[in-house]
Amino acid sequence: MSSIAIFGSYVLSRRDDTQDVLRDHWVLIEGKKVAAITKDRPSAAEVHDRPGRFILPGLMNLHNHCFSEAVARSHTEDGNGRRNNQSIVYTVLLPLTKRGADLLSAEERLAVARLGILQLLKGGATTVMEPFRNTIPEMFDAAEEMGIRFYGAPYLFSTSDAKAGSDGVVRYAGDDGAVDLATWNVLYQRWNGCGEGRIGLAMSPHATDTCGPDLLRACAARARELGVPITTHLAQSRAEVETIGKRYDGRTPAEYLDWLGLLAPDLLAAHCIASSDSDLKLMAVRGAAVLNCPRVFARSGVTAAFGRFAEHGVRTVVGTDGYNMDLLGELNAASMISKLALQRAEVASAPDLIEAVTATAAALVKRPDLGTIAPGATADLTVIDMTHPHLQPLFDPRRALIALGNRANIDQVIVNGRLLIDAGRYVHGDEAAITTAGAAAIGKIWDLPEAQAAFNG
Numbered sequence: 001m002s003s004i005a006i007f008g009s010y011v012l013s014r015r016d017d018t019q020d021v022l023r024d025h026w027v028l029i030e031g032k033k034v035a036a037i038t039k040d041r042p043s044a045a046e047v048h049d050r051p052g053r054f055i056l057p058g059l060m061n062l063h064n065h066c067f068s069e070a071v072a073r074s075h076t077e078d079g080n081g082r083r084n085n086q087s088i089v090y091t092v093l094l095p096l097t098k099r100g101a102d103l104l105s106a107e108e109r110l111a112v113a114r115l116g117i118l119q120l121l122k123g124g125a126t127t128v129m130e131p132f133r134n135t136i137p138e139m140f141d142a143a144e145e146m147g148i149r150f151y152g153a154p155y156l157f158s159t160s161d162a163k164a165g166s167d168g169v170v171r172y173a174g175d176d177g178a179v180d181l182a183t184w185n186v187l188y189q190r191w192n193g194c195g196e197g198r199i200g201l202a203m204s205p206h207a208t209d210t211c212g213p214d215l216l217r218a219c220a221a222r223a224r225e226l227g228v229p230i231t232t233h234l235a236q237s238r239a240e241v242e243t244i245g246k247r248y249d250g251r252t253p254a255e256y257l258d259w260l261g262l263l264a265p266d267l268l269a270a271h272c273i274a275s276s277d278s279d280l281k282l283m284a285v286r287g288a289a290v291l292n293c294p295r296v297f298a299r300s301g302v303t304a305a306f307g308r309f310a311e312h313g314v315r316t317v318v319g320t321d322g323y324n325m326d327l328l329g330e331l332n333a334a335s336m337i338s339k340l341a342l343q344r345a346e347v348a349s350a351p352d353l354i355e356a357v358t359a360t361a362a363a364l365v366k367r368p369d370l371g372t373i374a375p376g377a378t379a380d381l382t383v384i385d386m387t388h389p390h391l392q393p394l395f396d397p398r399r400a401l402i403a404l405g406n407r408a409n410i411d412q413v414i415v416n417g418r419l420l421i422d423a424g425r426y427v428h429g430d431e432a433a434i435t436t437a438g439a440a441a442i443g444k445i446w447d448l449p450e451a452q453a454a455f456n457g
Contacts, residue, residue: 004029005044008055029379032417052387058126058380060361063291063319066116100445101135108441113142115438119325126380144195153204156180158212177215207233208253234269254279284313293321307338307347326407350402383412
């Protein structure tokens with residue numbers, strides 16, 4: 001059995017179910033499990049003795065889009081591509097990923113997927129939940145190959161061809177629900193449990209405005225039959241709120257899902273930025289969770305405050321949404337945006353935000369063996385180099401991590417006891433080749449006339 005010993009000047013452990021930072025301890029991994037946390041140097045086949053490291057449970061990123069946000073990257077900042085200042089979801093992301101998935105070969109789609117997984121790992125994530133169009137199944141191949149823990153969430157749509165016209169109004173077309181559910185079932189049979197158990201599926205009806213009642217009920221029934229999480233986009237724009245209100249007797253998106261029986265502890269709802277206070281109170285009562293991705297909205301001048309959701313009692317975690325897959329940077333944004341929005345310095349504290357991407361996230365996917373460092377826990381670890389000048393002098397490693405840290409401080413990432421990132425580099429592939437191939441594939445989408453029209457519209 002393989003064994004790895006890692007020295008941590010700081011180790012994030014738990015005592016009485018709360019965080020406890022240990023000083024100068026070793027973490028011993030045997031096989032896929034944490035075997036011990038000890039003051040004394042243990043015997044191991046592989047030893048990493050680097051002072052100044054902060055060993056954390058593997059960080060969990062429960063909302064990300066490797067493919068669609070790659071299409072938008074460096075095009076949609078500064079308001080570019082927005083029609084009437086509306087969301088880019090229906091002007092750029094959905095139409096161009098649909099077209100791009102058809103345009104690119106399987107190998108090119110795999111190249112984009114590899115680039116995304118590389119960015120996730122270098123951003124500190126050991127686990128990702130990744131919604132994507134079901135015409136990009138290569139996401140599963142890349143995740144299995146590169147070693148990340150992966151909850152693939154192939155989209156299901158009642159209307160997969162929603163597009164915003166030149167007037168910014170979204171028009172919905174098609175009825176793909178039955179076909180998409182059949183495709184989801186095929187992918188579940190093919191991939192669930194692969195990669196030594198690292199690969200799983202989540203049920204992912206795309207959003208309240210693109211999924212009708214019949215499809216949403218069918219998705220929930222199938223997910224609960226299999227015991228998999230349900231994730232969707234909820235109240236991610238005011239236009240979505242207006243659309244649902246018109247369709248369903250004045251209901252809000254949260255009330256719509258509650259009416260259908262989806263607002264429950266197994267629902268992981270992304271964004272929720274246009275949710276009312278009463279919506280959030282309802283979500284808290286039902287036990288549903290918010291997947292908060294602050295930076296993707298900050299780029300368009302919209303506040304998505306972790307602190308607002310958490311203060312309503314809603315279980316809240318942090319994801320990157322694919323825009324910038326630096327999970328430490330996203331936690332910093334969650335902290336700063338919350339403090340600005342609520343005008344209180346103590347909200348979205350460093351321990352709370354670390355908890356959000358460790359123990360809380362693990363609880364949401366019903367994995368008590370993740371999100372903690374303890375004997376018998378699965379050996380998913382994120383190791384931070386706290387010796388960088390911008391993190392010194394150092395008093396409190398948690399505050400320093402959230403206020404000052406970023407992906408440049410990621411030293412090691414370990415999943416299932418296997419070292420994937422070491423000294424900040426991916427150790428099982430050529431980073432430059434992965435990056436070049438992925439970027440070239442996305443460039444083919446950028447060259448499309450409809451892409452030029454979308455970006456310049």
